[in-house]
Amino acid sequence: MGRAPCCDKTAVKKGPWSTEEDAVLKSYIEKHGTGNNWISLPQRIGIKRCGKSCRLRWLNYLRPNLKHGGFTDEEDYIICSLYITIGSRWSIIASQLPGRTDNDIKNYWNTRLKKKLLSKQGKAFHQQLNVKFERGTTSSSSSQIQMFHDENTKSNQTLYNQVVDPSTTSFAMEEQSMIKNPILEPFYWEPNNVLFDNDHDAAASSYHHHHHHSSPSLNSMSSSSSIGTNSSLQMSHYTSNHNDHGDQQDMFFMAGFENFQAELFDEIANNNTEEIGFHGTEMPNNNYLDHDISSFIDYPLYDNE
DNA sequence: AACCGACTCAACCGCCTGCCT
DNA sequence: TAGGCAGGCGGTTGAGTCGGT
Structure with missing residues (x-):
């Protein structure tokens, strides 16, 4: 065999x-x-x-015109935005970054960018929430995170705005639209066929039929444990009452972002923080959830130092 | 100088899909 | 229509490098 x-x-x-x-x-x-x-x-x-x-x-x-290393803030931005939106579809993400390969982006994400985000989210999580948690078992951490999530929609919106609002970054408008159009359009233009069903297999299957020139692997995505890989599937919870494409786009992104963020928090709550770049920070390893933390507010994606 | 752990990234592996016969 | 094949993809590995002790 x-x-x-x-x-x-x-x-x-x-x-x-x-x-x-x-x-x-x-x-x-x-x-x-x-x-x-x-x-x-x-x-x-x-x-x-x-x-x-x-x-x-x-x-x-x-092959000619390849770039290696030295990812710019704008490239970070594109990678993060697309990862939040479509998950680990590296070839699609690479197609939006001329000169970059899927392998490069995948390596960059796995070795640096994810840690960068986790670190920032973790610091913000620690510093700026005022929900006091008792550190429980691993299994209760997720529900604590969910509590936090439910109570901080406004804060999520703030972070979301930072990601999608060009005025908060140096990112050019045309590059913004480059992100939004080719990748996301299928989800907007075929709302009755794609991802409106809570049955994930059906949704994935529908995606396959309509978008076979993109990534073929939504099924495997949905079974992956990678951060944010189910993001696109979350759209079903948000789009039903939105007919306007712009709203759908925003809600779709927001859904992906929330899912992404939830998984980031989950990693922060459950993982060894040593692994995700909290070396030398103020975050204690074992009882960081016991700290007073205020609402999750503006927090830049990038270090511009 | 030697050791060791962490990190990076090129390359491989195996699965999935579309195309062709 | 079914089966085989090649291309494409994402996940993973491991050799090489770096930095700290």
């Missing part, structure tokens, strides 16, 4: 690419293209690599 491998794994080289291999692959593709067949490409150019490996090397490293 099991799936047949795409190539003879014993006959191909694995691991880091040499400069010679890079040169051969790059030069061939620049002259001849991929020939629409990655699997046979290694044979054609005489390197002992899996076709998929060639494809990845080209897409993530060799």
